[in-house]
Amino acid sequence: MEDLSRLFRLAAEHAADYRRSLRDRPVGVPVDRTALAEGFGGPLPAGPTAPKRVLADLLAAAGPGLVASAGPRYFGFVVGGALPAATAADILAAGWDQLATNAVTSPAAVAAEAAAGVWLKDLLGIPSAASVGFVTGCQAANTVGLAAARQHVLADAGWDVERRGLPGAPPIRVIAGEERHATIDRSLRLLGLGADVVEPVAAGPNGAIDLGCLRDVLRAKPTGPTIVCLQAGNVNTGACDQLREACDLARRHGAWVHVDGAFGLWAAASPDTRPLVDGLDLADSWACDGHKWLNLPYDSAFAFCARPEAHAAAMSYSAAYLVGSGGASAGADLTAESSRRARGFAVWAGLRELGRDGVAALVDRCCALARRFAEGLAAAGFDVANEVVLNQVLVGFGDDARTERVVAAVQADGTCWAGGTTWRGRRLMRISVSNATTTEEDVDRSVAAITRLAA
Template identity: 80%
Template sequence: MDELRHLFRRAADHAADYRLSLPDRPVGVPVDQAALNEAFAGPLPDAPTPPERVLADLVAAAEPGLVATAGPRYFGFVVGGASPAATAADMLAAGWDQIAFNAVTSPAAVAAETAAGTWLKELLGIPATASAGFVTGGQAANTAGLAAARHQVLADAGWDVERRGLTGAPAVRVFAGAERHATIDRSLRLLGLGTDALRPVSTGPQGAIDPDALAAALRDAGPGPTIVCLQAGNVNTGACDDLRRACDLVHRHGGWAHVDGAFGLWAAASPTTRHLVDGLETADSWACDGHKWLNLPYDTAFAFCARPDVHAAAMSYAAAYLVGSGGAPAGADLTAESSRRARGFAVWAGLRELGRDGVAALVERCCALARRFADGLSAAGFEVVNDVVLNQVLVGFGDDARTDRVVAAVQTDGTCWAGGTTWRGRRLMRISVSNATTTEADVDRSVAAIARLAHGIGGELVH
């Protein structure tokens, strides 16, 4: 027992040392991938290795290849760092090693998900009667929401898709904005609907779906099983669809409205940004990440559904040996995974740590820091091409080739990390401010580094 306690403490010490180093360590540096692979490679030993030696070898092998994604100057991929209480709870979850299938395999895991799900719905303005499935990410959340949508629109057409499959089923039309997230397309592939079911709808200047174009598309399509995928937080600009008007249009045509709100749905948690997602409560299903703006550990996300019975019908299963199944939908009834880690503990802890006011302050601070980024880069002579309404900033540094060189230089420099994207035919730097530990000084330091590197690269500055 003493050896186990010592091992776990060593692991916790390594984790704490790493987290404490984040404000000062390079965010991303060039890595010799071959050398990193070699450090992990080699033949599997014949004899057992002492756990403490295994841990030491793991730390030594991994350290050169760690990216400071949890740090205050990582601005790529809408990634938030995990908060202290949530991280500690996740460490406990690993130690407890619970199977969060149902209340028989882990009563505590199901209770934590139930409580945390209630808090999440309150924060986001989702109806209290909705179901909440704890999944791995936006992909899984969108898939669960669209599975529920597929079930209901086909049931309305007299077709039991869970029993009969899709062969011979009425065709399902899926309308989505032209700037939807790529996980929507993948979910349609995974659900057997296929991307040919997609009917792209044009978007406005900032990438939000055009309500008039949606109205025309629904009218022209006529009756039939219809799903509409809406977006809270365009992946590039942060723009949000007019959810109230769009959901009203969908329901008038007998369809199902699903909202992909991976990060943008958190606008609902702050009085200053709530107007951007007005009407979200009128949708039928919602996808939202926790490891983005809520600053929970990877991997944490949520699939909400206004009709828990439909959610469970689309996702659950039963078997004689699965003791405890068949009751009120919970745990694995609402997800595609049976062997589930107890991620609800970290969600519960992270929400308790922040509280309602803390979540609102986190959203407001990240939005303010994004505007500070935009103002700083504009003042330095660079082009901010989007309206900064949330935490997303798009920056151009001249022609596409020059912008790509600036992005590459920033990623190599290590002061901060930002990714590249293509939006409206242009290559741009994409900056996402999502970390609770990011400060004004971090933004100013990053702006200075980006300006220094960009001015050192030849070419015309203005596009």
């Protein structure tokens, strides 16, 4: 084998050089997709290629297609960068090449997840007895939470869904806000309930669930197996449902409450924004991303469950050959993946780097920068369409066609990157401030570029 130290060091140096370049490089640039495909294409070589040559070829092929989404002026899709310590831990995790199935396949990986899980629950105000599954993203976290919900509400109705499946099972009601994230519907499809099962609840002026409508929907049918999906952080506006009141309503009907908090759950980490998610501890399950606002590497997210027995019943399995299965639930027992990468190392490192005060400061700073964005664009004469309560800003530039042109121009310009969305029947620019390295200067520079391009 080639000298691994030299090869790994070369890869790490290239990665560090790339990260150092992010503040100055264009955020998004037009890509020749044909040339990019050709760079990766061609026939598979018949013989082996030296690892150093493979690395050089990868750098050459990928370079033209990289997006500076880890940088300070990328404001699309609620994407954060990756903290230095978390990135370094991920490099180690790749080198250690651990199988994080259980405490037999990697005691260290499971121990890191256990410790980081305690820290996460403490930061977010989730009950300490809750179980934590380390999953790939909020799609997986929502699926795990809703699988636990399905297991529990049907067990209460006398039906073992894990053994008997859904045919013949009592029907499950799923109640969710009309502005829920699309991953909720996809999870329901994956779980065999189907997207049509959702009974939608109207949203208020800024996108949070309407409590009066929730009360009416709950009362509309006889009580039976019921799941209520709430939201911390509307994907467009950042608005958070009134969790305490909504959980109380759901409890009166014996419902399981699942909270999709992909990015908004991090409001709980700051004293300034914690009131927005008051009552989150009353829910039964929660989904939250780490690679968004916590600025961890992809792919990192968390499925929390206040009923660990339902969580494990929905996800775990045992097999005679699988040494370590059947004991205390951990690792793969709490996720849908058996062969799992050890993502807990990066989570532990990122939390250790920031500490409690650092996480709060990150949340507060992003919220302040979002308000700065809104104020700057409003002062330039543009329409800020939402109440900026967290890190999300929606901006209109006149009619839909003009807004589309401005969004496209901003993405092609390279100073910053923001996406487009449709909210309340309007096309809008959607700005998400989530990166730990974003500064006031980055926001002002971006506001100036957007204003210039809109003109």
